[in-house]
Amino acid sequence: MSEKFDVIVVGAGPAGNAAAYTLAKAGINVLQIERGEYPGSKNVQGAILYADALERLIPDFRDSAPLERHIIEQRMWVLDEDSYIGGHYRSAEFARPPHNRYTIIRARFDKWFSDQVQKAGALLLCETTVKALLRDVQGKVIGVEVDREDGRIYADAVILADGANSLVATRAGLRQDIRAETAALAVKEVIFLPKETVDARFNLSGQEGAVIEMLGSISQGMVGTGFLYTNKDSISIGIGCMLSDLKRQHLAPVELLERMKAHPAIAPLIAGGEPREYAAHLIPEGGYDALPQLYGEGWMLVGDSAGFVNAVHREGSNLAMTSGQMAAETLIELLREKRPATAANLARYRARLDASFVMKDLKKYRRLPETLDRQRQFINDYPALLNQAAHTMLRVDGMDKRHKEKEIFNAFRERRSLLGLLGDAYHLWRATR
Amino acid sequence: MSATPTTKPVKKRKIKLDEHLLAYRGVWVFVESERGHVHPVSWELMGQGRRLADQLQVELCAVAMGAPGPELDTHCEASFHYGADRCYRVASPVLRDYRNEPYTQALTQLVNAHKPEILFLGATTLGRDLAGSVATTLKTGLTADCTELAIDPEDRCLLATRPTFGGSLLCTIATLNYRPQMATIRHRVMPMPEPQPERRGLIVDFEPGLVEDSIVTKLLDFLPDALGDKQHLPYAKIVVAGGKGLGKAENFRLVWDLAGVLGAEVGATRAAIHAGWITPDRQVGQTGKTVRPALYIAAGISGAIQHRVGMESSDCIVAINNDANAPIFDFAHYALVGDCVSVLPALTKAFASYLGKPFKEAT
Amino acid sequence: MHIVVCIKQVPDSAHIRVHPVTNTIMRQGVPAIINPYDLFAIEAALRLKDQLGGRVTVMSMGPTQAEPALRKAISLGCDEAILVTDRIFAGADTLATSYVLASAIRTLDKEMPVGLVFTGKQTIDGDTAQVGPGIAKRLDMQLLTYVSRIVEVDPAQRRIVVERRAEGGVQVLETAMPALITMLEGSNEIRFASTPGMFRAARATIRHWDRNAAGIEDIKLVGLKGSPTIVSRVFGPAARAEKAKPIPFDPADPDSCANNLLERLLNEMPKVRKELEQRRSDTQ
Numbered sequence A: 001m002s003e004k005f006d007v008i009v010v011g012a013g014p015a016g017n018a019a020a021y022t023l024a025k026a027g028i029n030v031l032q033i034e035r036g037e038y039p040g041s042k043n044v045q046g047a048i049l050y051a052d053a054l055e056r057l058i059p060d061f062r063d064s065a066p067l068e069r070h071i072i073e074q075r076m077w078v079l080d081e082d083s084y085i086g087g088h089y090r091s092a093e094f095a096r097p098p099h100n101r102y103t104i105i106r107a108r109f110d111k112w113f114s115d116q117v118q119k120a121g122a123l124l125l126c127e128t129t130v131k132a133l134l135r136d137v138q139g140k141v142i143g144v145e146v147d148r149e150d151g152r153i154y155a156d157a158v159i160l161a162d163g164a165n166s167l168v169a170t171r172a173g174l175r176q177d178i179r180a181e182t183a184a185l186a187v188k189e190v191i192f193l194p195k196e197t198v199d200a201r202f203n204l205s206g207q208e209g210a211v212i213e214m215l216g217s218i219s220q221g222m223v224g225t226g227f228l229y230t231n232k233d234s235i236s237i238g239i240g241c242m243l244s245d246l247k248r249q250h251l252a253p254v255e256l257l258e259r260m261k262a263h264p265a266i267a268p269l270i271a272g273g274e275p276r277e278y279a280a281h282l283i284p285e286g287g288y289d290a291l292p293q294l295y296g297e298g299w300m301l302v303g304d305s306a307g308f309v310n311a312v313h314r315e316g317s318n319l320a321m322t323s324g325q326m327a328a329e330t331l332i333e334l335l336r337e338k339r340p341a342t343a344a345n346l347a348r349y350r351a352r353l354d355a356s357f358v359m360k361d362l363k364k365y366r367r368l369p370e371t372l373d374r375q376r377q378f379i380n381d382y383p384a385l386l387n388q389a390a391h392t393m394l395r396v397d398g399m400d401k402r403h404k405e406k407e408i409f410n411a412f413r414e415r416r417s418l419l420g421l422l423g424d425a426y427h428l429w430r431a432t433r
Numbered sequence B: 001m002s003a004t005p006t007t008k009p010v011k012k013r014k015i016k017l018d019e020h021l022l023a024y025r026g027v028w029v030f031v032e033s034e035r036g037h038v039h040p041v042s043w044e045l046m047g048q049g050r051r052l053a054d055q056l057q058v059e060l061c062a063v064a065m066g067a068p069g070p071e072l073d074t075h076c077e078a079s080f081h082y083g084a085d086r087c088y089r090v091a092s093p094v095l096r097d098y099r100n101e102p103y104t105q106a107l108t109q110l111v112n113a114h115k116p117e118i119l120f121l122g123a124t125t126l127g128r129d130l131a132g133s134v135a136t137t138l139k140t141g142l143t144a145d146c147t148e149l150a151i152d153p154e155d156r157c158l159l160a161t162r163p164t165f166g167g168s169l170l171c172t173i174a175t176l177n178y179r180p181q182m183a184t185i186r187h188r189v190m191p192m193p194e195p196q197p198e199r200r201g202l203i204v205d206f207e208p209g210l211v212e213d214s215i216v217t218k219l220l221d222f223l224p225d226a227l228g229d230k231q232h233l234p235y236a237k238i239v240v241a242g243g244k245g246l247g248k249a250e251n252f253r254l255v256w257d258l259a260g261v262l263g264a265e266v267g268a269t270r271a272a273i274h275a276g277w278i279t280p281d282r283q284v285g286q287t288g289k290t291v292r293p294a295l296y297i298a299a300g301i302s303g304a305i306q307h308r309v310g311m312e313s314s315d316c317i318v319a320i321n322n323d324a325n326a327p328i329f330d331f332a333h334y335a336l337v338g339d340c341v342s343v344l345p346a347l348t349k350a351f352a353s354y355l356g357k358p359f360k361e362a363t
Numbered sequence C: 001m002h003i004v005v006c007i008k009q010v011p012d013s014a015h016i017r018v019h020p021v022t023n024t025i026m027r028q029g030v031p032a033i034i035n036p037y038d039l040f041a042i043e044a045a046l047r048l049k050d051q052l053g054g055r056v057t058v059m060s061m062g063p064t065q066a067e068p069a070l071r072k073a074i075s076l077g078c079d080e081a082i083l084v085t086d087r088i089f090a091g092a093d094t095l096a097t098s099y100v101l102a103s104a105i106r107t108l109d110k111e112m113p114v115g116l117v118f119t120g121k122q123t124i125d126g127d128t129a130q131v132g133p134g135i136a137k138r139l140d141m142q143l144l145t146y147v148s149r150i151v152e153v154d155p156a157q158r159r160i161v162v163e164r165r166a167e168g169g170v171q172v173l174e175t176a177m178p179a180l181i182t183m184l185e186g187s188n189e190i191r192f193a194s195t196p197g198m199f200r201a202a203r204a205t206i207r208h209w210d211r212n213a214a215g216i217e218d219i220k221l222v223g224l225k226g227s228p229t230i231v232s233r234v235f236g237p238a239a240r241a242e243k244a245k246p247i248p249f250d251p252a253d254p255d256s257c258a259n260n261l262l263e264r265l266l267n268e269m270p271k272v273r274k275e276l277e278q279r280r281s282d283t284q
């Protein structure tokens, strides 16, 4: 006796939860399958939650979701070996509710989200891994097979929300293996510090939080960025670099993180803390050009498994939730119209995505990964040049300011020709517009 | 033990012992014997009991149970050698082999009759089985698997310390308003006292009134363990132990080599055992064996608390670890910050030449 | 035959970290699991059910968050689960816990007589191995602790034969049911739930019993009030007062480091010296 559902959702991350929640709310018989011991168990790290995407699903999420801090200050740092230059943006408006961005601890957040999903009526199986997709003779996906005895479970449609690696989709030939050139490997750590210490070090109070985005020498010449988030009584710190770069440089990601933590601008912020959790995770950063086919006969890809990550703005979970919701809405519509989940009908999912910020943002930055990969000066030269410039300007040593400006200009010229400088500005403009 | 430990010392609760509990006096140690042998933990406990009894200025009493006969009498005598002032001899044919029911009945009756304020048993399979049912029958508190014992000088309360939460923490537990205060204590964490053969004491016989026919559980057979070499580990004078830091199975040979030259026993961490480098009977620690050798050489061992509780009472701990911040250096006596794979052969060579043993340089 | 298995949900101690400053347990992100030893109790009960038929009820005293542990037991094949849960049970030590569980089992016995109760050897958080014996005493059942093998069960004769780990050997014991068995780890291989089992668990209704449903007669005997022991202090392990003495190590010359250590052991550690000298005279 095998089980049959309207929809099976594989994975209980933000994408899967958003999909299952939307379906269950609409009264659809949905099964969600998660390989972890519980949703979030594989996700120990801290992260940023963008309120907007979740608000569209659960308008009053703020009442019960485990949120760490709301972000009132964003810093952008460009580092060289022993200094940084950067900007801070802090706004009193960010401090007024409803807040726009929060830090969260994924393990707790995912669990909470999943509780909402189950309350909405979805059935969840944990500690169960989907091994393969089941297809009928025409090749339409009609269910999944899990790693347990009697493991065939059927459904009219399957939503794959199983994350960046998406082994299920890859094995089923729905997409290619994630490539080293289009994936970043991020390592991060949660470092415990008493709340008062976090507040004092970042000039925060109450539930206020701050974020630092970093680039420069910390990535050791590779394409990558670092980040630091404040949680209630801990700090999430991490760095991600393109997998291909890491491979080329034979650098262990842990080592990268350790060096970053030792940077003179960063070390004091985390001093005395106890590293609690360490995690490494792939981020699909190929952007628009690396997107796989997003749907087919009886199946859809959502979230990271579809490659929906905006690497520039470090947005992922919001794209995941939005795409999950859209996949679900597409199916709801089809079920109401009593139409099957054929590829032709599921094209509506793509249309929804195209009309949303998901695709628009991905398109906007489609050239950036390539630009950064080719034009290494952005990583190798500018951080040092910028820091040097600041250093020269700020040091009072008897040299007049005009000379100082000249010195700075010459330094830039030495590293990059005048044409090069102009070219760089153009590249950057092109890649991000 | 309360399920949710607090860190702040709980506000000192006033002890208010019920009238009938005020009469409870004296420290008791249960002398565990099976098949003619007293378990050494009993004598280790006698040493602790002596110390606490002196502090409380009360008698230290042994409780010896078993079938009547010279064997039981020897145990009573031995209890005096190890420090007892008095020994309750509970002799009955029903008590020949350990079974929960008659032993619980006998010990419960004895406690009700002679009222000790403290009762210790070894944290062995027998001790834990018996202590658990006796404490429930007496409706008193019991602290399991303790590693440290003390008396609160202010209120004469027993403070029993034990690992908790998988050994990541220690907690001190008190039984305030009930008597006796019961605890089971781990084997090998307390030192073995020197016996004083001339010491004598008072034997008090206690008749438990047991009838075999009323005992439901019967012993059909006893299958003794084959005496493997694992029996030696807890008593070894020198232990060489290896951990995950050895890197791979082959490197464990370096530990065996050094142990061979030293005439030492080999120990290991759970991580090394999980890696399949060595058999589980070699595990030292909370869920393995407790050792207290004169010399413990720890190679590639981080010093996790679960390992630590099994070896920290060693007289001398030499730690070899390439991480200068490894926790093991917090409690080792000698710190050798380096790669154990190159240190171990050098040690083997040095000890071999000191001990005049042949040694082949590794190739 | 009706078998009851008592299980506890515990924090996975492998993931427990201690707050460096306040010395409290940091539970955040620490997964809760079925006490690993209790899995052997569940397995033993299920094997008896496979063999003899009957019914297995799994029971836990704990907060509502313990439900997943009970569901997991159902996924493995237990028929029903009861969560004994009430605010007044909080802070219980083993004496109070065994009182509550014994009361609940007595109540359950009225629904369908209980022949055997299984518990794990011990928990990994409390680590006392006392709750099992406590329940047995309170229910006046025969107690069989540290059981490594169930040799024979005869429900008609109410007879059971087991092997029990004792110091220095194995006891073969025969007794009459009802009996309580605490199962030793490694006694049998634990099964992996099937897909239908997972579905049964996900859909199961778990009965919640409060003090009334569990048949608690005297509420002074439960929770913190009913616990004779109190935790007076929790602390992390202390570093030795004296720092470890460094033995300098030069990778290029491990031998002199080794000789240095040997020399210092001989000079500074009389007990080690004694052992070494004895061994030296033995070789000669």
Ligand SMILES: Cc1cc2nc3c(=O)[nH]c(=O)nc-3n(C[C@H](O)[C@H](O)[C@H](O)COP(=O)(O)OP(=O)(O)OC[C@H]3O[C@@H](n4cnc5c(N)ncnc54)[C@H](O)[C@@H]3O)c2cc1C
Binding pocket: A010, A011, A012, A013, A014, A015, A016, A017, A033, A034, A035, A036, A039, A040, A042, A046, A047, A048, A049, A050, A128, A129, A130, A131, A161, A162, A163, A164, A166, A167, A168, A186, A187, A188, A238, A240, A281, A282, A283, A302, A303, A304, A305, A308, A309, A314, A315, A316, A317, A318, A320
């Ligand atoms: C270091 C790092 C920092 C980030 N920071 C941010 C941030 O600050 N803000 C932000 O918005 N985004 C951030 N992201 C991106 C964000 O985490 C992802 O985009 C988001 O988690 C994607 O959600 P998802 O549901 O698609 O995948 P996931 O969260 O990866 O969830 C997939 C789930 O599927 C399960 N699963 C996988 N395979 C199977 C299978 N075969 N069977 C059953 N279950 C399976 C997994 O266990 C997992 O629970 C960050 C990513 C990383 C790595």
Ligand SMILES: Cc1cc2nc3c(=O)[nH]c(=O)nc-3n(C[C@H](O)[C@H](O)[C@H](O)COP(=O)(O)OP(=O)(O)OC[C@H]3O[C@@H](n4cnc5c(N)ncnc54)[C@H](O)[C@@H]3O)c2cc1C
Binding pocket: B166, B167, B242, B243, B244, B245, B246, B247, B268, B269, B270, B271, B272, B283, B284, B285, B286, B287, B288, B289, B299, B300, B301, B302, B303, B304, B305, B306, B307, B310, B320, B321, B322, B323, B326, B338, B339, B340, B341, C013, C014, C124
């Ligand atoms: C409930 C429970 C009970 C447990 N019971 C026990 C128990 O009884 N016994 C036990 O041992 N563990 C037990 N553990 C496990 C314990 O927590 C630790 O995980 C274990 O002791 C770690 O073993 P390790 O030191 O070998 O490995 P690791 O922690 O991996 O440490 C390896 C060490 O070797 C060092 N190292 C690496 N390479 C080298 C090199 N080339 N040269 C020198 N040093 C090197 C590293 O710096 C590190 O400090 C238990 C855990 C739990 C949760």
Ligand SMILES: Nc1ncnc2c1ncn2[C@@H]1O[C@H](COP(=O)(O)O)[C@@H](O)[C@H]1O
Binding pocket: C006, C007, C008, C035, C037, C038, C041, C059, C060, C061, C062, C094, C097, C101, C118, C119, C120, C121, C122, C123, C124, C126, C127, C128, C129, C130, C131, C132
């Ligand atoms: N709260 C509880 N609920 C159900 N069973 C328990 C509970 N506490 C302990 N047990 C059982 O008693 C055994 C011994 O626990 P402990 O005495 O805490 O080591 C465990 O393995 C469980 O089977």
